[in-house]
Structures are given as C-alpha cells and as structure tokens.
Amino acid sequence: MxxxxxxxxxxxxxxxxxxxxxxxxxxxxxxxxxxxxxxxxxxxxxxxxxxxxxxxxxxxxxxxxxxxxxxxxxxxxxxxxxxxxxxxxGESLVTDDGLKISTYAVGExxxxxxxxxxxxxxxxxxxxxxxxxxxxxxxxxxxxxxxxxxxxxxxxxxxxxxxxxxxxxxxxxxxxxxxxAAELPYSDKTAENACGQCTRCLDACTRKALYAPFRIDASKCLSYKTIEEPLDDTEEADNGRTETFSQKWIFGCDDCADACPWNRFNKPGWREFSSNREFLRSCNREFWNSISEEQFQDLFKDTPLLRPGLAKIRKNISR
Ligand code: SF4
Ligand code: SF4
Incomplete structure (x- = not known):
C-alpha cells in the first residue's frame, strides 16, 4: 500500500x-x-x-x-x-566500602x-x-x-x-x-504476562514498597527515596531501613529487577551506559564527603547522578 x-x-x-x-x-x-x-x-x-x-x-x-x-x-x-x-x-555497582548505585546510573x-x-x-x-x-x-x-x-x-x-x-x-x-503521524504495519499481537507462580521480585523488596504484584508504593521505594524525594524529607536515620548493613543503596535500587529470572535474556549494555563504572567503584564515603559542589558538577555532568545532587547523595549515605 x-x-x-x-x-x-x-x-x-x-x-x-x-x-x-x-x-x-x-x-x-x-x-x-x-x-x-x-x-x-x-x-x-x-x-x-x-x-x-x-x-x-x-x-x-x-x-x-x-x-x-x-x-x-x-x-x-x-x-x-x-x-x-x-x-x-550489567550489575549494580558496589563501591569498595559497600555503597550501591543502580546499574542504569553508571554511565552517561x-x-x-x-x-x-x-x-x-x-x-x-x-x-x-x-x-x-x-x-x-x-x-x-x-x-x-x-x-x-x-x-x-x-x-x-x-x-x-x-x-x-x-x-x-x-x-x-x-x-x-x-x-x-506515519502509518505502519501493526501486528496488534500482545504477549500475556509470563511470571507464572514466581514471586522473586516481591520477596526481594525488603521495604515492601512492591507490596503486591504490579503494585509499587513509590513513597516507600528506595528508587524514589534516594533520587526523587525532596531533600528536606530524607531521613537522616531511616529506622525502616532493612537493607543489609554492609551495603547501602545511595542511588536507586535494583533489588526487584535483579531478582527476576528473565535477566538471563539481557543483552550487553551500551558502552555509554557504563562509562563511569570503574571510576564510581572507587567513590567511597570519604570521596562523597570530601568533594566540593564544583567538583561534583564537573565530574558528573551529563550523568544520572546530577538528578539527586551532591547534598542528597550525602544524606543517602548518612541514612
Ligand atoms: S526498587 Fe527496591 S525498594 Fe523499590 S520496589 Fe524495587 S526492590 Fe522495592
Ligand atoms: S521476578 Fe520477574 S518473573 Fe518473577 S514475578 Fe517478578 S517480574 Fe515476574
């Protein structure tokens, strides 16, 4: 046609x-x-x-x-x-002192x-x-x-x-x-949910933000709390935290994504999305607490870490 x-x-x-x-x-x-x-x-x-x-x-x-x-x-x-x-x-990033950053944020x-x-x-x-x-x-x-x-x-x-x-x-x-506005040949075929009896993602969400299949309460979700939640609302001591004490999410959270068996079909990530991985691995508590705002802006321009900003990341570390 x-x-x-x-x-x-x-x-x-x-x-x-x-x-x-x-x-x-x-x-x-x-x-x-x-x-x-x-x-x-x-x-x-x-x-x-x-x-x-x-x-x-x-x-x-x-x-x-x-x-x-x-x-x-x-x-x-x-x-x-x-x-x-x-x-x-790829995998979530863990710094040498246990700070965790979501997979999607380690590149451009x-x-x-x-x-x-x-x-x-x-x-x-x-x-x-x-x-x-x-x-x-x-x-x-x-x-x-x-x-x-x-x-x-x-x-x-x-x-x-x-x-x-x-x-x-x-x-x-x-x-x-x-x-x-261009028309294309549509197949109109959609796939049915194929999770079956699996509940791995629900079990992996220790905060119960994913509290039922397909239901996420963002106000409890670490992805929201470490990135989007206004700085003034970020708890210094988050007693509801149930992450392991040796590791802590400071940007995002991959727990419910990483738990999924369908990850075995992941394709290799684009190079641009992991360009800071090696550098970030060395960004431990001492690094985050010592850099200036200027250095932060310079080091992380055009990266997802700019969204929460340095003050929020520091607060996430102190939670
Ligand atoms: S991102 Fe983390 S906190 Fe949010 S729903 Fe998934 S496992 Fe739970
Ligand atoms: S872990 Fe993956 S397959 Fe299992 S219930 Fe969750 S989304 Fe479905």
Missing part, C-alpha cells in the same frame, strides 16, 4: 526503521497503532496508583493525564507509537544518548515520507505511557515488578519512543 506520502509502502518504511534500529544497537523495536488509552486497564491502574498516594511527592505524575492517555495531544495526527529497547545490562545520561539515536531514525522517517514535523521523540521525559505502548507494540509483558520484560532482551532496557 503506497500511502506514506512518497513512493514507499508502510512495509518498506517499517523494514527501514527496523534496520536502523538494529544498526544503532537497539535490542528490539515494535510499533503500535495510536488509540486513546482512556478507559483502558492501563489508565485504571495509573489513576488508582495516584489516588492511593503511590506517586510520593512526584506531582508531575498527576499532571497532564489527558496527554499521557492520548498521544494525539502530544502530536497532532499521531498514528503510530514506535518503541525501542536500549539495553543497559540515557535521555541524551537515546534521543540522539532516535533523531536519526526520525530523519529517515521524515525523508522517506517526504514530510517534516511528523514525529516526536520521548525518553522518560514527557507524559507518555512507555511500557503500555511497548506491550501494545509486541515487545513483551509487564512483570509483577512493573518492569517491561522482553522475552528477547530481558529486563534491563531503557525505553525510547517515537510518536509519528
């Missing part, structure tokens, strides 16, 4: 996108037809989480729900959501790394269709239900730990999204 505006069919366009995705190192990609998510089970779960106070103080999650549920409010005429899996693989800021690659695919789509401004790119930076679209694009299922689980590429993948 020649309906992409230029002499290229939907199938040819999609084949080109898949080829570029592979060449750029994405572990998989899929496309879903744009439909409003309002009234869907995904919207129901989202609204319920907000009503139950599970967003903590992340007020931005409560805003723009209409846009979150309807891609046509983010891009006029949106027809397709294309989701890409960017593997970050993933937003920029992924967007740079997605813009190249956007150029290809727009050139192929002979039209400009028919795409928008998102990586965890705007109200988009990335995981819901990934499932609808046939990339995998949502595990009880709330991660997208890809039978092809495991658990540790960032999701990059292109919303486009």
């Amino acid at each position: 020649k309906d992409t505006g230029k002499n290229i069919s939907q199938e040819e366009l999609w084949a080109g996108i898949q080829k570029m995705s592979e060449d750029l190192g994405f572990a998989d990609c899929g496309c879903a037809r744009v439909v409003p998510l309002s009234g869907s089970r995904e919207e129901g779960r989202y609204l319920e989480a907000g009503q139950m106070g599970h967003f903590g103080k992340m007020e931005y999650l409560k805003r723009n729900v209409d846009k979150r549920m309807d891609p046509t409010l983010l891009l006029e005429g949106a027809k397709s959501v294309i989701v890409f899996l960017a593997p970050f693989g 800021d993933y937003h920029k790394v992924i967007k740079d690659k997605l813009y190249r695919i956007v150029s290809f789509i727009e050139e192929s269709c002979g039209q400009k401004k028919i795409c928008r790119v998102f990586t965890d930076s705007a109200p988009v239900m990335e995981r819901s679209w990934a499932v609808r694009a046939g990339l995998g299922f949502i595990g009880k730990n709330n991660f997208l689980i890809s039978p092809k590429a495991g658990v540790k993948n960032f999701l990059g999204v292109i919303i486009t």
